[in-house]
Amino acid sequence: MDIDSLPPRQKDVLKAILHLTNKHGYAPTLAELAKALGLKNRMTIHQHVVALKNKGLVKWEPGLNRSLRVIGDHELEDMQEEEQTRVPLIGTIAAGRPIDAFENKEYLDVDSSYGEKGCFALKIKGDSMIEDGIYDGDFVIVKPTPTASNGEIVVALLQDGTATLKRFYKEKGRYRLQPANADMEPIYVDGKQKLTIQGTAVALFRKLS
Amino acid sequence: MDIDSLPPRQKDVLKAILHLTNKHGYAPTLAELAKALGLKNRMTIHQHVVALKNKGLVKWEPGLNRSLRVIGDHELEDMQEEEQTRVPLIGTIAAGRPIDAFENKEYLDVDSSYGEKGCFALKIKGDSMIEDGIYDGDFVIVKPTPTASNGEIVVALLQDGTATLKRFYKEKGRYRLQPANADMEPIYVDGKQKLTIQGTAVALFRKLS
DNA sequence: CAGCTACCCATACGTAAGTATAGTATGTTA
DNA sequence: TAACATACTATACTTACGTATGGGTAGCTG
Numbered sequence: 501m502d503i504d505s506l507p508p509r510q511k512d513v514l515k516a517i518l519h520l521t522n523k524h525g526y527a528p529t530l531a532e533l534a535k536a537l538g539l540k541n542r543m544t545i546h547q548h549v550v551a552l553k554n555k556g557l558v559k560w561e562p563g564l565n566r567s568l569r570v571i572g573d574h575e576l577e578d579m580q581e582e583e584q585t586r587v588p589l590i591g592t593i594a595a596g597r598p599i600d601a602f603e604n605k606e607y608l609d610v611d612s613s614y615g616e617k618g619c620f621a622l623k624i625k626g627d628s629m630i631e632d633g634i635y636d637g638d639f640v641i642v643k644p645t646p647t648a649s650n651g652e653i654v655v656a657l658l659q660d661g662t663a664t665l666k667r668f669y670k671e672k673g674r675y676r677l678q679p680a681n682a683d684m685e686p687i688y689v690d691g692k693q694k695l696t697i698q699g700t701a702v703a704l705f706r707k708l709s
Numbered sequence: 710m711d712i713d714s715l716p717p718r719q720k721d722v723l724k725a726i727l728h729l730t731n732k733h734g735y736a737p738t739l740a741e742l743a744k745a746l747g748l749k750n751r752m753t754i755h756q757h758v759v760a761l762k763n764k765g766l767v768k769w770e771p772g773l774n775r776s777l778r779v780i781g782d783h784e785l786e787d788m789q790e791e792e793q794t795r796v797p798l799i800g801t802i803a804a805g806r807p808i809d810a811f812e813n814k815e816y817l818d819v820d821s822s823y824g825e826k827g828c829f830a831l832k833i834k835g836d837s838m839i840e841d842g843i844y845d846g847d848f849v850i851v852k853p854t855p856t857a858s859n860g861e862i863v864v865a866l867l868q869d870g871t872a873t874l875k876r877f878y879k880e881k882g883r884y885r886l887q888p889a890n891a892d893m894e895p896i897y898v899d900g901k902q903k904l905t906i907q908g909t910a911v912a913l914f915r916k917l918s
Numbered sequence: 919c920a921g922c923t924a925c926c927c928a929t930a931c932g933t934a935a936g937t938a939t940a941g942t943a944t945g946t947t948a
Numbered sequence: 949t950a951a952c953a954t955a956c957t958a959t960a961c962t963t964a965c966g967t968a969t970g971g972g973t974a975g976c977t978g
Contacts, residue, residue, distance in 0.1 A: 526778055
């Protein structure tokens with residue numbers, strides 16, 4: 501049974517079992533798996549693991565708590581996932597400047613789900629988003645996406661090579677990059693100009709002291 | 710810790726844990742260990758594993774079924790590091806209310822240094838610190854300290870049992886807990902009254918989307 | 919269209935299993 | 949001798965957690 505031919509969610513469940521088992525050293529419960537996959541109900545997981553059991557990929561003892569395990573030769577697969585949990589801190593972003601890349605590899609230890617999504621972190625320089633509570637010196641975790649929805653905070657690359665963190669709005673024939681600072685004007689980008697969205701900001705981290 | 714220097718029965722228990730775990734692929738229960746060692750009562754095993762845990766040879770999560778596992782020197786090191794990386798999210802803090810403890814154990818994965826310092830996390834409810842960029846729904850990481858310096862953001866327990874997150878200032882004969890919200894007044898605590906400082910806020914984490 | 923798979927949700931019930939509390943007995947060491 | 953560690957026993961309580969039962973939607977295929 502090839503994992504890659506599994507339906508998407510079953511594959512997610514299998515990976516989560518491997519991951520949580522290796523992370524904790526004991527088997528996960530259905531509820532823990534549900535939580536890890538953003539579900540509200542462990543019954544969904546139960547149905548998934550029944551399907552996986554029928555495909556010979558997992559096994560458990562009926563009625564025994566925490567006896568769920570992956571069977572076969574799939575245990576090593578979780579090892580390569582491990583290194584992707586950390587979020588690389590790639591540089592500083594200041595409006596009107598290109599991203600100033602850090603020379604040394606640094607990482608932000610945050611919730612592992614961000615690393616798994618391929619997120620990267622940027623250190624904020626400036627006050628352009630201060631009224632949205634994003635302060636100079638904060639770290640923003642960015643999920644790579646080529647597009648964004650209105651109102652999302654994006655890391656945008658302009659045509660002149662500069663980068664900026666702003667709220668994104670798509671308007672008639674143009675894009676608006678809106679600062680959250682009353683002293684600053686929006687940036688408008690004509691619809692025909694090149695606007696690259698590096699990703700959307702999904703989390704913020706700040707040292708207080 | 711050398712296994713061979715263990716008392717006889719503790720050594721038996723350790724071996725049985727390893728054996729049953731490898732045999733079944735999931736952790737044994739106390740009852741299963743008791744049965745394997747010819748005992749009638751799982752309490753005996755419980756006392757043995759407590760002794761083994763105190764010697765750093767096994768580990769489990771209190772209250773979780775089948776979470777017992779043997780930890781070796783290498784794993785011990787990893788486990789300690791893992792355990793101390795995670796910051797327990799213990800509840801919600803809203804000014805004027807006691808801390809509303811979360812029922813389910815949750816953790817915030819943040820920079821490992823916070824976990825090492827024994828920090829805990831609280832979810833913010835309210836706007837009392839909004840002008841310092843601490844918003845409703847944010848998570849604040851708190852380092853336990855009984856005292857604070859002027860200007861530090863503290864989790865304070867008042868005499869009436871309520872909790873609050875404010876900037877701490879020591880003044881003549883009293884303490885001032887200063888909100889960062891122009892619509893709110895400071896809280897003054899007479900120097901003779903009981904003011905418990907649970908800790909100081911050292912970091913903030915916010916989900917943006 | 920019907921049937922099937924995939925995927926999500928809910929509540930209720932019952933057993934699994936850890937823990938609390940308490941006890942006795944034996945061996946070792948200061 | 950007393951204190952402590954080791955090792956066994958019991959019952960009762962409480963939470964953990966799997967399962968039963970039931971519902972729904974969406975997409976694909978014959």
